[in-house]
Amino acid sequence: MPIRTTIWLTLFFVLVVFVLGAAPVYAQLPFYTDDPAVTEPGKFHFEFFNEYDALQHQEPNLRQNTANYKFNYGLPHNLEFDIDFPALAIYREADSSSGIGDTDLGLKWNFHKNTPGSKFPALGASFYVEFPTGDEKQQLGSGLHDYWLNLCIQEPLSEKTRANFNIGYLFAGNTSTGVIGVSTTRGHVYTGGISVLHDLNARLTFGAEVYGGYDSNSNLGRKQLQGMLGAQYAIHQGMTFDLGLLGGRYVASPRIGGQVGFSVDFPDVWKRKPMEAGGIK
Secondary structure, eight states, rough: OOOOOOOOHHHHHHHHHHHHHHOOOOOOOHHHHHHHHOOOOOOEEEEEEEEEEEEEEETTEEEEEEEEEEEEEEEEEEEEEEEEEEEEEEEEEEEEEEEEEEEEEEEEEEEOOOOOSSSSSEEEEEEEEEESOOOOGGGOSSSSOOEEEEEEEEEESSSSSEEHHHHHEEEESOOTTTTOOOSSSSEEEEEEEEEEEESSSSSSEEEEEEEEEEEESSTTOOOOOEEEEEEEEEEHHHHHHHEEEEEETTTTTOEEEEEEEEEEEOOOOOOOOOOOOOOOO
């Protein structure tokens, strides 16, 4: 997909957001470490981010632009259905390629919520299947079906500060998005992440994250370790603006990159709730 088309699609979604309005958002952008929360039953959640990365030593690949679209729908019994797909552009020394990447379908379950007096943190789990819809010859897709299980944990550290932990295991395939990620021929990849988030006020949240992936067989893949500093600002009731600055080491991580995005809930348009403290939940 050309970058100009990506920009027009993004502007269209922004327009839809402002026309419909929404309720408070509890999104995880810009961080890769997920939280256990799910979308309320019968409601839609949408996230978009655009990330521009300078790559590690991957000549002739020099830079990558990832525009990712994610849709969530809340199901009964604390379940959520997810679908997301990226539009990628990879810039090389002599040429470039662009188009749709691999498509993810997932199911997430928030099986324990953190309540006052509870001895256990909030817990959730997600299972994703990634389909090889991207052009493998152009490095836009892996050419593999991926099967990924992820455990999400959230522990409140104070009234305004919380920590999220992820532990994941890729049964088959790889974690690559374009030329970024742990690339393997058959799996198996261990992933993990830690993010700490602090609500500065009712609209603004800051956070930091460490995220990575490890392939126990070095002949199959590439290690990944990266960090991010990010912020989320509620610019409209139910809509947030997200910024992130990231960098990492090992070939599977970007050398340095920046991310801009937004997230929004689409509940019943007749119901408007007051802004709650904290942007990222």
